[in-house]
Amino acid sequence: xxxxxxxxxxxxxxxxxxxxxxxxxxxxxxxxxxxxxxxxxxxxxxxxxxxxxxxxxxxxxxxxxxxxxxxxxxxxxxxxxxxxxxxxxxxxxxxxxxxxxxxxxxxxxxxxxxxxxxxxxxxxxxxxxxxxxxxxxxxxxxxxxxxxxxxxxxxxxxxxxxxxxxxxxxxxxxxxxxxxxxxxxxxxxxxxxxxxxxxxxxxxxxxxxxxxxxxxxxxxxxxxxxxxxxxxxxxxxxxxxxxxxxxxxxxxxxxxxxxxxxxxxxxxxxxxxxxxxxxxxxxxxxxxxxxxxxxxxxxxxxxxxxxxxxxxxxxxxxxxxxxxxxx
Amino acid sequence: xxxxxxxxxxxxxxxxxxxxxxxxxxxxxxxxxxxxxxxxxxxxxxxxxxxxxxxxxxxxxxxxxxxxxxxxxxxxxxxxxxxxxxxxxxxxxxxxxxxxxxxxxxxxxxxxxxxxxxxxxxxxxxxxxxxxxxxxxxxxxxxxxxxxxxxxxxxxxxxxxxxxxxxxxxxxxxxxxxxxxxxxxxxxxxxxxxxxxxxxxxxxxxxxxxxxxxxxxxxxxxxxxxxxxxxxxxxxxxxxxxxxxxxxxx
Ligand SMILES: Cc1cc2nc3c(=O)[nH]c(=O)nc-3n(C[C@H](O)[C@H](O)[C@H](O)COP(=O)(O)OP(=O)(O)OC[C@H]3O[C@@H](n4cnc5c(N)ncnc54)[C@H](O)[C@@H]3O)c2cc1C
Ligand SMILES: Nc1ncnc2c1ncn2[C@@H]1O[C@H](COP(=O)(O)O)[C@@H](O)[C@H]1O
Numbered sequence: 074x075x076x077x078x079x080x081x082x083x084x085x086x087x088x089x090x091x092x093x094x095x096x097x098x099x100x101x102x103x104x105x106x107x108x109x110x111x112x113x114x115x116x117x118x119x120x121x122x123x124x125x126x127x128x129x130x131x132x133x134x135x136x137x138x139x140x141x142x143x144x145x146x147x148x149x150x151x152x153x154x155x156x157x158x159x160x161x162x163x164x165x166x167x168x169x170x171x172x173x174x175x176x177x178x179x180x181x182x183x184x185x186x187x188x189x190x191x192x193x194x195x196x197x198x199x200x201x202x203x204x205x206x207x208x209x210x211x212x213x214x215x216x217x218x219x220x221x222x223x224x225x226x227x228x229x230x231x232x233x234x235x236x237x238x239x240x241x242x243x244x245x246x247x248x249x250x251x252x253x254x255x256x257x258x259x260x261x262x263x264x265x266x267x268x269x270x271x272x273x274x275x276x277x278x279x280x281x282x283x284x285x286x287x288x289x290x291x292x293x294x295x296x297x298x299x300x301x302x303x304x305x306x307x308x309x310x311x312x313x314x315x316x317x318x319x320x321x322x323x324x325x326x327x328x329x330x331x332x333x334x335x336x337x338x339x340x341x342x343x344x345x346x347x348x349x350x351x352x353x354x355x356x357x358x359x360x361x362x363x364x365x366x367x368x369x370x371x372x373x374x375x376x377x378x379x380x381x382x383x384x385x386x387x388x389x390x391x392x393x394x395x396x397x398x399x400x
Numbered sequence: 401x402x403x404x405x406x407x408x409x410x411x412x413x414x415x416x417x418x419x420x421x422x423x424x425x426x427x428x429x430x431x432x433x434x435x436x437x438x439x440x441x442x443x444x445x446x447x448x449x450x451x452x453x454x455x456x457x458x459x460x461x462x463x464x465x466x467x468x469x470x471x472x473x474x475x476x477x478x479x480x481x482x483x484x485x486x487x488x489x490x491x492x493x494x495x496x497x498x499x500x501x502x503x504x505x506x507x508x509x510x511x512x513x514x515x516x517x518x519x520x521x522x523x524x525x526x527x528x529x530x531x532x533x534x535x536x537x538x539x540x541x542x543x544x545x546x547x548x549x550x551x552x553x554x555x556x557x558x559x560x561x562x563x564x565x566x567x568x569x570x571x572x573x574x575x576x577x578x579x580x581x582x583x584x585x586x587x588x589x590x591x592x593x594x595x596x597x598x599x600x601x602x603x604x605x606x607x608x609x610x611x612x613x614x615x616x617x618x619x620x621x622x623x624x625x626x627x628x629x630x631x632x633x634x635x636x637x638x639x640x641x642x643x644x645x646x647x648x649x650x
Binding site for chain 1: 411413414417419426437438493494495496499519521522523524525526527528529530531533534535537538539540541542543545555558559560561562563564565566567568569570573578579580609611612613614615616617618619620623625626627628629630631632633635636637639640642643644647649650
């Protein structure tokens with residue numbers, strides 16, 4: 074039997090989807106290790122405890138709620154201390170968290186504090202006796218590695234969207250926990266600048282419309298926005314050529330050095346399909362490409378391609394998608 | 401300022417990879433190697449910070465076999481002052497073990513700032529910088545997309561999902577570098593000549609227990625060849641129909 078601790082990520086007073094995915098991964102790990110419990114540590118500003126039920130409904134046997142005004146913002150040192158102190162006290166087999174911007178930051182801190190090995194961006198977990206085996210895409214998604222991890226505890230950060238949250242019939246309990254203070258000098262959050270409202274995050278969107286240099290001018294990204302609106306709840310992405318030119322913020326960049334995404338539908342508009350761009354989107358379920366050059370490499374990975382001028386094709390596509398959604 | 405930058409030698413990201421006969425590594429024949437992309441940004445960021453401060457020292461560190469000296473020389477040809485090679489037969493897949501060896505070495509260095517890439521191209525893990533900061537007991541900003549230092553204080557920007565965070569931190573500190581901070585310069589001929597004479601110290605790495613090993617490497621399945629539906633606006637109805645009936649996303 075082996076218990077697993079989950080860091081249930083929240084931003085402000087909102088629980089993140091990756092928290093439920095981490096609980097799902099932890100549940101599978103606990104079950105495969107001879108049936109242990111999953112404990113989810115939910116840390117946030119006062120009131121975050123209201124989210125505990127949701128974690129229990131997705132398979133957490135116990136939710137440990139830690140409320141502190143400090144957690145209104147990303148108090149990295151205190152969060153790392155709180156999770157690792159709990160992990161030490163509870164004698165867990167593993168600590169599981171999401172490979173999100175928070176999880177990427179906290180995972181190695183927790184591992185170093187526990188002197189535990191850490192595997193990042195994990196897509197599959199298997200258990201054989203005392204040995205854990207995980208899959209992890211390396212080389213910017215070009216190589217799938219199978220890693221063998223010995224020792225206990227271990228820290229695993231799981232790739233967003235790799236584990237589908239599953240509801241559980243078991244009822245979980247809730248208890249209150251204590252925040253551990255940061256020791257030593259800390260990083261202070263001065264401000265959080267919110268991005269464009271009303272669009273899902275690139276990592277969570279099921280449809281992404283992405284634009285490249287083929288759009289010719291910053292203003293023409295309006296066409297991309299319009300198409301995203303026509304699809305409904307779609308996110309907008311960009312190539313590095315576009316973020317370098319300041320047409321879009323760096324946070325919209327998809328690719329090897331940007332975000333890695335895997336939506337149901339990825340629409341590449343005026344994008345050549347450079348290998349570094351493909352590294353960020355080639356695992357999308359369906360890929361559509363619109364490019365005026367029929368030799369563009371993007372067509373090699375696109376399920377459906379249209380050869381043509383995006384300035385003409387996109388408005389027509391937007392209209393047709395709108396019409397289709399009305400039926 | 402005294403700035404250390406930890407760099408890794410990785411294969412060129414544009415390469416087409418093949419798996420080695422062992423099944424647990426990539427086949428290195430014919431591959432080009434260079435310092436990893438984000439570590440390159442970190443070297444440039446260090447050089448620019450010291451140029452702006454009007455002095456200081458930039459020291460580069462790499463752990464691995466003798467071949468990593470090539471990347472250290474490259475960093476010195478860009479302008480780093482000296483280099484430290486921590487010798488090991490191979491770079492272990494266990495990031496905590498690497499962090500331990502780097503921290504043991506950096507501890508006595510008296511650095512104001514230690515920079516890392518946000519993650520290495522090959523491991524795509526993003527562990528070593530942050531773990532090293534914990535082991536050194538100094539504040540750490542991860543994945544900075546902008547960085548400045550003034551009056552013993554650093555400021556950085558980090559991209560979050562759908563937002564950005566502006567942070568402030570005291571020195572000494574560790575920062576891991578995302579894209580956006582600086583694009584690496586090309587070494588000048590003068591820089592390349594000068595680098596040959598700059599000090600490169602080599603000593604054994606203090607790697608402890610290694611708890612993560614690579615059992616297997618595989619290439620992900622190729623995407624099946626797609627189809628071009630047609631040209632221009634005329635192809636739009638067919639596309640929308642396929643999105644409805646075949647892809648089922650509409
Ligand atoms: C270390 C490194 C890391 C990198 N990381 C990333 C990354 O994370 N993400 C990323 O995207 N890139 C990255 N790049 C850059 C990458 O190599 C390409 O330069 C970039 O992706 C090209 O962007 P693009 O497709 O918008 O532009 P281009 O390559 O210029 O392509 C524009 C395309 O638009 C088409 N076009 C032009 N006009 C029209 C029109 N009117 N109608 C239709 N089509 C038109 C052209 O045929 C062309 O195919 C990286 C590069 C390096 C070296
Ligand atoms: N063998 C190494 N020697 C020195 N620095 C390294 C080494 N491996 C990784 N790094 C640094 O740590 C960063 C993150 O690596 P990783 O945790 O493997 O993703 C890299 O971008 C480098 O800056």
